[in-house]
Amino acid sequence: TPPAGLSVVYFSVHFLILQYFLSDPQAFLTYASSVQVGAQSGIHECKHQFALEKWNCPERTLQMSTHNTLRTATRETSFVHAISAAGVMYTLTKNCSMGDFDNCGCDDSKIGQTGGRGWIWGGCSDNVAFGEKISKQFVDALEDGHDSRAAVNLHNNEAGRLAVKSTMRRACKCHGVSGSCSIQTCWMQLADFREVGNYLKKKHEQAKKLEMDKKPARSGNSADNRGAIAHGFRGIPRTELIFLEDSPDYCVKNHSMGFQGTEGRECLKGNKNMSQWERKSCRRLCYECGLRVVEKRIEVVSSCNCKFHWCCTVRCDKCTQVVTKYYCAGKDGGRKPHNKTKRRHRGRRQ
């Protein structure tokens, strides 16, 4: 099986070959592998951000939200679009700073200008304009439709790219006699991609549902349709994520949505050091879904008592440690429909 994110990219590559191969094959070949790496890092970050959520960023989501007759535009697919677009822009921008492309380098447009009191622009600012331009050509090309879903996906792609810009930081270096730092040179650099993920996770929580005109288009006139779409978008900042459909119940397996349900998922328990979010994971994944929590004792083998021997080896013992893990399980381990009375009772007690 291909690694996370790859299937998504195979999809886009297939489509993009049609678009680019004839017009500019060299540009396509130069950037395609970076686009692939970037899309993968977006999906990887999505899986991290949603590891303890009912919806945990399953592989099929992005495909389902683009090239598929069943495509949806939920709060979750809005995040997938944003983080993938952000990942592609981020990687291309980094590649540019690292000198991976011949036709691109640091953004030196401000070098030498005064930035503020005690500092001037200098160094190598990450060239986000380049990353933005190229990633837009690749990622937005996936939306070949002219309906409201395509418009929503494009909006969320843009929000993802803006997140990369919004999380950029000024980095500075001191100069002056013996490190007196009387003058600094500063440049703009990308934040860790994790920060982009955190930023977009908050946007996911605040995402807005677009209220489209529910009246069926009278004549199917596409100009009318575009008017309705534009109307629906009015007043929504470009930084915000938007969606059209309410999320389905992620507790239960839904094959057509590519979702497995939460039965069998691991949750965290019993560590005093956990964040509030982690501590509530068993409630969120199991109890809220009418499932119970089962404990499993698992033997973990690791290296221990390592000693250095002259010269030059390290010898270790193998230690087994029993750790307790927690999983969501159905009542009686079975697949019977849940008893609602009990479910509510259980939820409250927790």
Ligand SMILES: *[C@@H]1O[C@H](CO)[C@@H](O)[C@H](O)[C@H]1NC(C)=O
């Ligand atoms: C761009 O960067 C990624 C990792 O950051 C790397 O895997 C990829 O090979 C780079 N692309 C080029 C063209 O060097």
Ligand SMILES: *[C@@H]1O[C@H](CO)[C@@H](O)[C@H](O)[C@H]1NC(C)=O
């Ligand atoms: C799966 O999700 C779709 C879309 O939300 C919904 O129409 C369908 O009823 C769901 N199927 C099941 C088995 O829950």
Ligand SMILES: *[C@@H]1O[C@H](CO)[C@@H](O)[C@H](O)[C@H]1NC(C)=O
């Ligand atoms: C608890 O968390 C703190 C800060 O994150 C860390 O320094 C400490 O080692 C942790 N303690 C345990 C027992 O994990």
Ligand SMILES: *[C@@H]1O[C@H](CO)[C@@H](O)[C@H](O)[C@H]1NC(C)=O
């Ligand atoms: C659900 O559970 C409650 C309490 O155990 C029980 O009284 C009730 O009859 C059950 N309902 C169904 C439909 O099984």
